Amino acid sequence: MSEQKNMILAIVLCLLIIVGFQYFVEPPVVDEQASQQNTAESDQSNKPSPDANAPSAPGTVSAAKMSREEALKQANRVQINTPSLHGSISTKGARLDDLTLINYREEVDPTSPEIKLLSPAGSPNPYYAEFGWSAAAGTVVKLPDSNTIWSTNASELTVDKPLVLTWDNGEGLIFQRTYSLDKDYLFTVEQSVQNNTGNDVTLYPYGLISRTGTPETTGFYILHEGPIGVFNETLEEIDYDDLQEEGSRIIPTTGGWLGITDKFWLTALMPDQNARIKGRFTYIGKSDRYQTDYINQEGVTIAAGSNNTVKNHMFAGAKEVNLLDEYEKDLGVDRLELAIDWGWFYFLTKPxxxxxxxxxxxxxxxxxxxxxxxxxxxxxxxxxxxxxxxxxxxxxKLQPEMVKLRERYGDDRQKLNEEMMAxxxxxxxxxxxxxxxxxxxxxxxxxxxxxxxxxxxxxxxxxxxxxxxxxxxxxxxxxxxxxxxxxxxxxxxxxxxxxxxxxxxxxxxxxxxxxxxxxxxxxxxxxxxxxxxxxxxxxxxxxxxxxxxxxxxxxxxxxxxxxxxxxxxxx
Incomplete structure (x- = not known):
């Protein structure tokens, strides 16, 4: 092959790779009819079910009727103030539904608004996390839900001051939820139940992240944005449109993590790494809502007259490389670093x-x-x-000689190639x-x-x-x-x-x-x-x-x- 063909081949290869990766793709379009077929049977509970073959679909969320500021005023709140986060936790449902990132702004101007990560139900684009308990099918237990009003004597959650929320179901069970937060983006969530009844009670802890509305993505093939998780040491990346078309995806695993990622921001649930869980990705077409959740497959038994506690973690913040690596190591969370899409050339990209x-x-x-x-x-x-x-x-240097050869053997391709090789x-x-x-x-x-x-x-x-x-x-x-x-x-x-x-x-x-x-x-x-x-x-x-x-x-x-x-x- 001549030097021109080799060079053109290299350039064409370069072009194919660059153009293939660079071109924009259309943002996902919601197929409402297909989505409703997949989710028409959704119930009104946010809780995953421990007994069903597939966790029951979450309830719909009403359309936005107010601004984000107005939505935040609909319930009493405990403020969040750390070096990295501003926000609040609603005492209604004990939801983590208000977070902004102090160190990141919407524009280059340092006085522009902080990046808004989480927003409450009723706001234009609700995006929140919730933890709780579920009971086995056929078991009648009064459990806290999204409408439960929790009591607390604290007005602020800081790095040095955890937030303790308490709710008494009036039937012998007292639920307590403690939120702790480090100086960056890691929430530690401890859920405990005091059983003052005369019988043992078995409950199943769960965690969920709910996001209403299909967000605008960067539109690049080279970057994943949407539901993501690591299950059984395998990375799962699901595009928004794929979840709409294919319906819920349930993946049993031990440990791991799951959540929703944007280009620079991540919200992820990290259950006990030794616990057997069912992870799930769901799309609810009626409300255009995405949910990632998990539920422990093995229940927690609270003996009569005793107390039991489970502890999980949640990441909500910026995908800072060193920070994710640190959490992966300290918490033993499998491959948390893959929340950043390092791509095919991982062995080159990270160094x-x-x-x-x-x-x-x-x-x-x-x-x-x-x-x-x-x-x-x-x-x-x-x-x-x-x-x-x-x-x-x-x-x-040989180019003049090659021109002469082409002039001499221009009509005899075989002879020209032989002379060129010589x-x-x-x-x-x-x-x-x-x-x-x-x-x-x-x-x-x-x-x-x-x-x-x-x-x-x-x-x-x-x-x-x-x-x-x-x-x-x-x-x-x-x-x-x-x-x-x-x-x-x-x-x-x-x-x-x-x-x-x-x-x-x-x-x-x-x-x-x-x-x-x-x-x-x-x-x-x-x-x-x-x-x-x-x-x-x-x-x-x-x-x-x-x-x-x-x-x-x-x-x-x-x-x-x-x-x-x-x-x-x-x-």
Whole structure:
């Protein structure tokens, strides 16, 4: 195969991967008819059932009739105040239904509102967690539910001050629920029952997370958002639309975790890691509601005159890598780190993350850390890249000879190939070696893309000048002269300064590579920088900075090698 075909093959491969991963997909559309068929039999209880083959579906939630602020006033509340969280717990149902993240804002402006994670029923998009007890079928026990009014003598939940809620069912059972919270995002939930009756009582603890409304997702194939969990050491990721179409999914397991994930935020239940549970993912079409829940398969027996307690955990906050790793280790929660979608190149993605994080700490600017990491990657790949660039320089030096051979044997393809191979062998040139830098860079590029796209490291981090958020595309556009013309171009014309620099660097790099002798191939190569300029214009600015800087370093390396070998750039 000629050097042109090899190079085109490498570029086509690169394009297929990039375009396939980058293109947007339509947000999930609720098939109301299918959803109602799957959930028409839903009852009015939020409690999973321990005895049924499938836990009973949760009850519907009424449509939003008030603002979030108004909904918060519908019940007495105990405030949450920690270094990382603001919010409150409703004494009605003892629900955890009001959380905002102190350290994360909706916009780059530090005075913009805190990220709202959980919201109460009755608000525009209810999203809450609830814990409780369920009884075996046929057992009549008065249990607390979502309408139960709990009593407490505390007005605030803090890191140093747990919240204790109590409810007496009036029939000899006293329920107590204690919420504790660390300085980050971990809730510890202890549920105890005092049995003052004359008989033993067996109950089944459960936990649930309910979310009404299909949230807007980023729309990327490369990132999962929606129901998620680890069951029996296996990661389960369920898209919102798949849950709508397929109905409830029940997975028995020992330990593990389950919840709902967004791009940067996570709400997850972590039962006792030694307990046998039934985990479930459910969609209720009538109310457009998603629920993840679990229930212990083995009941807790409270002997007459005694007390029994179960303890579980819940994560509600930002998906900070080091924090998730710490919780996974300290609590023994299986593979909690997979709440972050590290992707296929996990073995590259996570080391790149820690390397970038370390450089960011040392340098103090994430954009400069990306530049430094690129240099480190180039140094690591230097021996192989050097060999490839030497081979490309040889091919460029041989280009006049190859043109002569094509002119001499243009009509005899077999003879032309034989003479070409003889030329390569005589000059010790490998036409395929020039493709290696591109092929090697692809997995590294996507691993770094994952790091910059799915982790919080780059969110709202500034660079210099007009780049105030490295996780967002370059906000400028050449089509309004970078803001000099008071006009906002359509999205596909938002071609900023960084993508233009990237396209220019790609064009210059092509000048150092052997040029195709075929005119059509040459035209295709000339269009590649333009295509990539438009494609990368929608990429995060931090990734475009990496790509551009990588091109510049490659140009410098190729120039040095070609000069040493006496090859002209325009040869």
């Amino acid at each position: 790149l993350y820690f390397g970038l994080e370390m450089l960011n700490t040392l340098i103090g600017n994430l954009g400069l850390a990306i530049l430094a990491l690129t240099v480190v990657i180039k140094i690591i790949l230097l021996p192989l890249a050097h060999k490839s660039y030497v081979s490309m320089s040889k091919m460029k 030329l390569y062998k005589r000059e010790k040139a490998n036409p395929a070696a020039g493709c290696l830098p591109i092929l090697i860079q692809i997995p590294i590029f996507f691993a770094l893309y994952k790091v910059l796209f799915v982790t919080l490291l780059m969110r709202h981090q500034p660079f210099f000048g007009w780049i105030e958020d490295l996780s967002a595309p370059d906000p400028t556009s050449i089509f309004n002269l970078f803001g000099l013309i008071p006009w906002t171009p359509p999205e596909f014309l938002m071609i900023g300064a960084l993508p233009l620099l990237m396209g220019l660097s790609m064009y210059l790099q092509q000048k150092f590579n052997p040029q195709p002798a075929d005119p059509m191939q040459a035209k295709i190569f000339m269009l590649m920088p333009i295509f990539f300029t438009f494609l990368l214009a929608s990429f995060p600015a931090g990734l475009v900075i990496y790509w551009t800087w990588n091109n510049i370093l490659s140009i410098a390396q190729q120039w040095y090698i070609m000069r040493r070998m006496g090859v002209s750039v325009n040869a």
